[in-house]
Amino acid sequence: MPNTLRLDQSVTYGYRSEMPFQPPTVDGFHSHLHYEIYYFHAGVCTYIIGDRSYDLRPGDVLLMHGMTLHRPHPAPDQPYIRTILHFDPSVLHNYIQAKHITELLYPFEQIGNCRLSLNPEQQAEWEQSLASLQQIAPQANEKVSLRFMMRMCDLLSLLAERCKQEHIAYERIGKSGYAQAILDYIEAHYMHDITLDHIADHLHLSKPYIASVFKQSTGTTVFKYLYNRRITQATLLFQYQADLSITEASRLVGFKQLTHFSRLFKQMVGCSPEVYRAKWVNTIVDS
The missing domain is CATH 2.60.120.280 (Regulatory protein AraC)
Structure with missing residues (x-):
């Protein structure tokens, strides 16, 4: 049951x-x-x-x-x-x-x-x-x-x-391996500027095909996944580097504009980066 x-x-x-x-x-x-x-x-x-x-x-x-x-x-x-x-x-x-x-x-x-x-x-x-x-x-x-x-x-x-x-090793699985290759590329470059052109050039595929195969395999778009990856990394930075500024965290995870970072962070995490960071700073002080 x-x-x-x-x-x-x-x-x-x-x-x-x-x-x-x-x-x-x-x-x-x-x-x-x-x-x-x-x-x-x-x-x-x-x-x-x-x-x-x-x-x-x-x-x-x-x-x-x-x-x-x-x-x-x-x-x-x-x-x-x-x-x-x-x-x-x-x-x-x-x-x-x-x-x-x-x-x-x-x-x-x-x-x-x-x-x-x-x-x-x-x-x-x-x-x-x-x-x-x-x-x-x-x-x-x-x-x-x-x-x-x-x-x-x-x-x-x-x-x-x-x-x-x-001797378990990671498996590379996906539609013709392309969805996995896109994930690999994002993981290696999420802290930098990423466009569909960059991925297309790297994989020698068309942008429409990249968007289609990624959506079919993961249920989301390339850029929604990219933004989630960046925001998740930012939460980890705040948890383990309490002295890191909001601006520096935004830069380290690949955002060019602080306002864009703050808006997506609040949308995905449920609070502003300032509030989230303060919570972890207080946790460290109280421990």
């Missing part, structure tokens, strides 16, 4: 959700501090993680660092069934000896983001594990239980072992 449990501030578990994707931000691109395990049960979906795109198949597992800009792009006329586990890696210190934590977090901290494609036998085992995790999950808002954490750590151990065995 589909269910989403916020077990506490450190763990969120959503089992076999069939709800339509509801973007948490403009165009659905978002990032978070928690690590994420995403299992795709059924449907048709392209998933964008940073500069990578994945055409998902049932039985695919995505492991995400969280801080990387990401979003699903499910087909609107198809079922979209997924199980998602978010967890704060620091919570493991309450249950596991420190010497074992590095091993459990290997896929997230050494690889960053990756996809595992399970065969039918592995899918059956994995889905049984997810169902058993759901059975022992506490009620909403209850403290996460020791049994739940031990079962979650068992899953992390299996994932880490699988990643090491297969």
